[in-house]
Amino acid sequence: MIHAVIGYGRLARALVPALRAAGEVVVVGRRSPGAGELLPADAARAADWVWLTVPDDRIAATAAALPWRAGQLALHCSGATSLAALAPAPEAAGFHPLKLLAGDAGLAGVHVGIEADAAFRPALQELAQVLGLVPLVLPSPMTEHARAAYHAAANLAASGVLAVLAEALALWEAAGLAPADGLPALTPLSRGALDTALARGLAGAVSGPIARGDAGVLTRHLQALATAGLDADLLLALARRQLALAEAAGRLDAAQSCALRASLAGQ
Numbered sequence: 001m002i003h004a005v006i007g008y009g010r011l012a013r014a015l016v017p018a019l020r021a022a023g024e025v026v027v028v029g030r031r032s033p034g035a036g037e038l039l040p041a042d043a044a045r046a047a048d049w050v051w052l053t054v055p056d057d058r059i060a061a062t063a064a065a066l067p068w069r070a071g072q073l074a075l076h077c078s079g080a081t082s083l084a085a086l087a088p089a090p091e092a093a094g095f096h097p098l099k100l101l102a103g104d105a106g107l108a109g110v111h112v113g114i115e116a117d118a119a120f121r122p123a124l125q126e127l128a129q130v131l132g133l134v135p136l137v138l139p140s141p142m143t144e145h146a147r148a149a150y151h152a153a154a155n156l157a158a159s160g161v162l163a164v165l166a167e168a169l170a171l172w173e174a175a176g177l178a179p180a181d182g183l184p185a186l187t188p189l190s191r192g193a194l195d196t197a198l199a200r201g202l203a204g205a206v207s208g209p210i211a212r213g214d215a216g217v218l219t220r221h222l223q224a225l226a227t228a229g230l231d232a233d234l235l236l237a238l239a240r241r242q243l244a245l246a247e248a249a250g251r252l253d254a255a256q257s258c259a260l261r262a263s264l265a266g267q
């Protein structure tokens with residue numbers, strides 16, 4: 001079987017070497033092909049499976065411009081995009097690695113959402129396993145509500161964490177500490193929390209003043225935000241979620257929960 005990968009961006013730069021390493025034949029289709037590469041239409045003509053690894057809002061137009069023939073399978077890697085975007089192709093499937101790819105890391109060990117009908121599901125699950133991915137079979141067809149929730153979950157787990165770190169860095173700088181030290185000092189804390197969460201679950205991993213029932217420290221954190229001229233919305237929303245986790249873990253008695261809720265309500 002021959003794969004065409006159309007659009008050689010961050011996802012393709014992880015997918016193509018992985019496919020080749022697994023012994024699959026891959027042609028790369030690009031708008032401006034380099035040595036050993038083809039134009040998208042020529043790559044698609046040569047292939048059985050055609051991967052559209054272009055920006056999400058270009059998937060439908062790219063699919064519409066390709067010369068399809070019976071038996072070909074079109075795939076996209078966008079957790080946010082319906083298979084309807086691949087409508088001009090005879091068959092369509094989704095294969096979404098749940099990883100933020102920036103061109104410097106492979107796919108091994110990553111979960112991959114697979115959206116396909118019964119005819120192609122087994123082959124895609126098998127491919128996922130061959131590539132060292134963990135197949136995650138999604139409902140097919142997937143409702144738009146479910147798709148949006150699935151994609152929002154993935155985005156929150158990746159870029160949402162970056163937004164939290166941006167807030168942490170703003171506080172770091174408000175403390176008068178060197179900005180260059182911020183990320184190297186703070187990201188091991190994130191990593192440690194994530195590793196613990198994977199081992200013990202979120203409630204089992206939550207720590208810090210809220211998990212200890214220390215309302216005084218929480219109040220001082222909120223005052224620090226105000227002094228720095230920073231909006232308290234994000235910290236308050238995160239504090240409420242931490243409180244729920246700490247309560248679920250049985251870490252707080254009624255008086256501690258009450259004092260923490262009073263600190264949060266005081267804002």
Ligand SMILES: NC(=O)c1ccc[n+]([C@@H]2O[C@H](COP(=O)([O-])OP(=O)(O)OC[C@H]3O[C@@H](n4cnc5c(N)ncnc54)[C@H](OP(=O)(O)O)[C@@H]3O)[C@@H](O)[C@H]2O)c1
Binds near residue numbers: 009056098
């Ligand atoms: N990056 C990730 O972390 C990640 C993770 C999971 C899923 N995905 C999905 O993978 C797909 C590709 O994402 P990506 O991050 O690899 O994007 P990307 O780095 O922006 O690369 C997309 C590629 O598409 C081509 N392209 C750019 N603009 C185009 C246009 N206007 N019309 C047609 N082709 C165009 C370019 O390739 P050529 O110059 O070779 O033509 C470009 O390198 C998306 O559906 C995304 O949701 C990405």
